Amino acid sequence: MNRSTITSAVTAILIAGAGISVDNILNTNSQTHQVVDATTQQEFLNKAIPAATKASSKYGTYTSVMLAQAILESNWGNSQLxxxxxxxxxxxxxxxxxxxxxxxxxxxxxxxxxxTVDANFRKYPTYHESFDDNGNLLRNGLNGYYSDTWIENAQSSSDATNGLQGKYATAPNYAQSLDKIISQYNLTKYDPKITDVNERKVIQKTCSVTSAPVESSVGKLVKTLHRGDVVDVTKYIAYGNGVKYALTNYGWIDAIAIVPIVSQAPVAKMSGVSVVNKIVKINYIPKYGIAVWQKPAHHVVGKYLAHGTSWRVDRQISINNHLWYRVGTNQWIDSQYTIVTYDSKKVAEPKTQAPASPVSSAGRNEVAAHGIVTVSCGNYQKLAVVNAPAGKLTGKKLANNTRWRFFKIAKADGHFWYNLGGNQWVIADYVYEK
Known part of the structure; x- marks a missing residue:
């Protein structure tokens, strides 16, 4: 057997990993390595770095340590195995x-x-599977056998290599050898950036909370957070491939699930509140909604109003020159994401020309017109249908956001009215023409 493939002077590693029994890893630390030139080293790193980063971000380990292990165990990928x-x-x-x-x-x-014995060794399609297998071993070794190497437990790559000493390999200088490789080739630059913070964020999409900074399929599920839940973040771990974990007061989550709360400005007193009568339409992003706040710029309640829906506003307040609308008890929205479609103080006349002079409910001073109107009365409201301009209720009601063809327009009692056919009229204050 070629000595560059498997050495004749190695000792078995003492481990008990998930799916990997004791003596199931070959320790090549004591083998005589061939000298590898700089070009070969760089070629190896070009292949190994993406695979190591993916595995370390999945299993919550130091990328530099996994790279150093691969370099030491395989002699820069030069061994036949x-x-x-x-x-x-x-x-x-x-x-x-x-x-x-x-x-x-x-x-x-x-x-x-x-x-000497003949033994079977795992054969992988690419480096990615090999690194993944090793990452799985480090994270899921029996009863946390390698827990000292986990990113949340080891303060540095050196701490993590010490966590391998006497466990992954019996060689007395195993950790020292890894540290030397990491230092000599500046492998720590591939490690995740760990940042301590003190932030309050809001969940933008449902996410899993795990007990460790690992991929959700790997970690132990603690709970599930939903859109609108507020979390306190104390730490970030960001890997070079874009994977980023956040440590919250509930546990670890994928940082992509959280966004900043727009404003944390305290509202000590609700002074300056004005009584209004408006209909607003949410103007945000199709298929998404805006957050509802318990108090303006103070605390989200976990509800969202969908883009394109209309809501009645009965109160408004300006905070730091920023306008907020109340759509219900302890339910406020940011006005910057809305369009006012009706304001009792600024009633917009219909686009279609109507008679200038008022008529009574019994009058027929109407003008023929054609078009389509959309009901805009709030999601929890319906628009009443009357039998004539400013007439009596018919008992029919039109749902919000429904569209109707009109045939006439009239003006009565200071309001414009649309005729939807026969003796069916609706007030123009709660509809708008397309």
């Missing part, structure tokens, strides 16, 4: 999705010392 088509960078034994490759290797026992 690490080369294609094997791609086994960590000497893990067994089979991967039914694929394996057999090599002769040395084992050690107290009774027999070193002896």
């Amino acid at each position: 690490a080369q294609e088509p094997n791609n086994n960078l960590f000497g893990i034994k067994g089979s991967y999705q039914g694929n394996s490759v057999s090599f002769s290797t040395s084992e050690f026992s107290d009774d027999n010392g070193y002896y």
